[in-house]
Amino acid sequence: MNSPLSRRQMLAASAGIATAATLHGRAARAGGAVVISSKNGLRCVQEAYRRVTGGERPVRAAVMGVAINEDDPEDMSVGYGGLPNEEGVVQLDAACMDGPSANAGAVAAIENIKNPAQVAFFVMEHTDHVLLVGEGAKRFARSYGFPEQDLLTDKARAIWLRWRAARSRNDDWLSPADGSDLELDAQGRLYGTIHCSVLAPNGDLGCATTTSGLSFKIPGRVGDSPLIGCGLYCDNDVGSAGATGRGEASILSGVSWLVVERMRAGDEPTQACLHALRRVSEYARRQSRWQPALWAGDRPSFDLTLYALRKDGQFGCASLRAGKDERVFAVCDAQGARHETGALLYPN
Ligand code: ASP
Numbered sequence: 001m002n003s004p005l006s007r008r009q010m011l012a013a014s015a016g017i018a019t020a021a022t023l024h025g026r027a028a029r030a031g032g033a034v035v036i037s038s039k040n041g042l043r044c045v046q047e048a049y050r051r052v053t054g055g056e057r058p059v060r061a062a063v064m065g066v067a068i069n070e071d072d073p074e075d076m077s078v079g080y081g082g083l084p085n086e087e088g089v090v091q092l093d094a095a096c097m098d099g100p101s102a103n104a105g106a107v108a109a110i111e112n113i114k115n116p117a118q119v120a121f122f123v124m125e126h127t128d129h130v131l132l133v134g135e136g137a138k139r140f141a142r143s144y145g146f147p148e149q150d151l152l153t154d155k156a157r158a159i160w161l162r163w164r165a166a167r168s169r170n171d172d173w174l175s176p177a178d179g180s181d182l183e184l185d186a187q188g189r190l191y192g193t194i195h196c197s198v199l200a201p202n203g204d205l206g207c208a209t210t211t212s213g214l215s216f217k218i219p220g221r222v223g224d225s226p227l228i229g230c231g232l233y234c235d236n237d238v239g240s241a242g243a244t245g246r247g248e249a250s251i252l253s254g255v256s257w258l259v260v261e262r263m264r265a266g267d268e269p270t271q272a273c274l275h276a277l278r279r280v281s282e283y284a285r286r287q288s289r290w291q292p293a294l295w296a297g298d299r300p301s302f303d304l305t306l307y308a309l310r311k312d313g314q315f316g317c318a319s320l321r322a323g324k325d326e327r328v329f330a331v332c333d334a335q336g337a338r339h340e341t342g343a344l345l346y347p348n
Pocket of ligand 1: 077193211212213214222223224225243244245246247248
């Protein structure tokens with residue numbers, strides 16, 4: 001991460017000067033950094049806040065903040081220790097976006113590299129591309145010295161084996177005697193990801209999202225996390241946004257782009273998240289004619305949580321429904337790191 005100042009970084013610096021003063025007529029920010037993330041990011045927001053108040057670019061602060069979760073074997077939704085695909089292979093997705101330069105980098109379905117958000121940062125900084133996938137992404141990472149390692153922990157392997165044994169009475173795997181104790185969603189999957197959005201004291205924005213994706217996915221499945229405008233998006237004039245939860249729904253509605261555009265149009269961050277969730281809900285209702293499992297009663301059967309941080313320091317979060325890990329999000333500002341409670345599109 002200690003690369004010399006690149007052409008892109010110089011462009012980023014000048015873009016920051018040009019845009020910091022404009023927020024569509026709103027008063028300039030009083031100052032002060034703000035970092036938000038998904039619920040699992042309490043240490044992430046603290047680290048990103050420490051870095052951005054120490055002068056680091058917000059995108060880099062976000063990437064290094066989420067590295068805490070990527071490195072943590074107990075976070076089974078991200079990086080090392082993440083739950084594998086249906087063949088027992090951990091495939092990771094990640095992206096980062098830099099407000100001042102309006103540039104982004106991403107990797108998808110990358111294997112054996114623990115910190116995909118940092119690889120995404122290198123894609124952004126050192127190439128003219130935005131997204132590298134699979135074997136090419138891994139070779140790119142290796143060329144910058146990222147070590148290869150087995151990311152499947154014993155704990156994640158045990159959960160995967162249990163899932164494989166329990167998934168069908170009609171396959172050749174013997175079912176576990178005591179049934180499955182996994183807390184699965186209506187589609188029988190586990191979700192989990194970390195998104196982090198960072199506002200610097202000078203008003204610059206950056207964000208990162210990193211995940212092992214949908215558990216037990218079909219090999220090669222790419223979720224929303226590495227897709228710009230879906231799992232994350234930021235515009236240095238407006239704000240930053242991200243998503244966790246059912247990636248397919250996030251992709252189909254372009255939720256992070258939509259949240260930022262709603263904030264550009266004047267929505268409060270929470271309102272912007274709720275607006276995008278209404279779109280997700282409407283699309284899920286239409287899709288449920290072909291995929292009935294996507295709909296339960298009067299609402300989507302799955303969860304999606306959106307996070308929004310506006311350039312003036314206002315922030316918000318909203319979820320479709322109150323799932324186990326949804327609705328609560330992490331924040332760090334001058335008052336310190338804490339969890340806050342977001343809004344729900346379907347409160348009861
Ligand atoms: N959005 C991620 C994906 O679909 C998973 C998650 O956030 O839980 O890959």
